[in-house]
Amino acid sequence: MYSVRLFCTRNAALFEKTYNVLENVFIALHPLLNKLGYNRLEKPVATIEALSKSFLFDCKMCGQCVLSSTGMSCPMNCPKNVRNGPCGGVRDGGFCEVNSQMRCVWVEAWNGASKMKSGLERISVVQPPVNRELAGSSSWLRVVREKAELKLSLKQQVAQGDVDLAKTEMANAFPDARKNHPSVAPLANEPQAALAEQAVVEQTSVHTSVDRSLDASVNTTLHTSAPSLQKGGSK
Amino acid sequence: MIKVQTPEPFDPLLQVPLVPPSGHYSASKLERVLRAGYFAVTAELNPPDSSDPRDVLKAAKPLIEVADGINATDASGANCHISSMGICSLLSRAGQGVVFQISCRDRNRIAIQGDVLGAAAMGVSAVLCLTGDGVGVGDQPGAKAVFDFDSISLLRALKTMRDDGVFLSGRKLSTPPNLFLGAAENPCVEPLEWRADRLAKKVEAGADFIQTNYIFDVKRFERFMDKVRAKGLHKKVFILAGVGPLASAKAARWMRTNVPGVHIPDSVVERMENAENPSKEGKEICIELVKKMRQIEGVAGVHIMAYRREHMVNEIIEESGVLADRV
Incomplete structure (x- = not known):
């Protein structure tokens, strides 16, 4: 809702604190979540996430939430989907170039960021383009998975087949953005439920052709079963 | 019997892209001029709606004498014209320095990364990364807007291609493009408070030079440059200030309501209104702006956008005297 959205950027500091607490709780729960299975959790959590965030932020469920780097103003509401805004077309008074009735999402973002503790530092980080494969999936679960991933060395993960090598360049090209929001350039293999069916099929074929170091059959199984990250894939 | 002579097949490899001089990212004239410490001049070409290469050369003619780089717009204002890729290929082969404008509105990451390699192969060595105007202001407002990249993620993607020699997928390039990256x-538009911070982000993403939108409000621009200098950005990136001659008070009013991102203060519109010869006055204002830009610390050049007034670019630059130290 538009008015709630504006309320959220005005009170960005409050949402920053709330989110940080929630994120830490989720990360602490990682072993439990892992036991329950991220694949099984995907749909119910994504539903809850979509309901709450669409009410608060007009969230579009891009699956790689960067709200704490955008002053709590969702960049997917920008008609140009700009992830590093604002563009050069902002109208007098801070209104959108495309939709003159709407406040510029990025004017709100910078204002929101200036009220947050680490808002200005974070909004200055270059964000990668949106990975459309992740649309509709839970960003929360992805953050937890990725932050748990960071604890393992990349090499170890590659050896275990937990990391999608084809995706590492996006992470290399946007290192700071990944540090703040691992989900914008995720490396961990996605549970099947997080991706559209077609995307899984396509990705499997790309994966096997690019990543020759990994056994193609292992890859295929990784994509069609829930990863258990700590135990090293579904081996 | 008439003997038909078969023409020699054209070998595109005969003209391989030039090797950048040491300390340069690219072989572009613009980069060499800027790094040599000269006040640079770039100018925007009005792209013809034509498939005849002579029309492109005709459009470039009034700019060639003074411009260190000719900007080929990429369907600016979401209006369809001959592509920036086509223009840049033609002009590069004719030995002209070009700035290949890339807008994120019409092509996704697959098309853009491929186009950049194609352009580089055709001799293009400077690019300008733009988010692009919305499709709604153009001649085909029903088009699908793409916006897969934004200007900043595009910059970083091209920097990755140039410096790491890979696509964003990680696939290796056998020959990375030698590019001078622009944004x-x-x-002069909102949020004025944060514009310098956004510039910093563009530098962080990989910008080597900046061409600004139209500046008619010198005070606003000076406040912006104060912040830019305070952050030390003018030492990290070459800033070219955008200027252009107005045609009339009516045109000025039309521009500021209809062209996204154009801010023209009332005082300038009034001055145009009261002028006996508005066209001449527009040119005068532009010359004054060029001279002022030359005085501002941290401004490395000007970018002239003289839409349908390209014939004036020569005189504007001559009369402003900014090229006096050349030759």
């Missing part, structure tokens, strides 16, 4: 900034 735009609009110092």
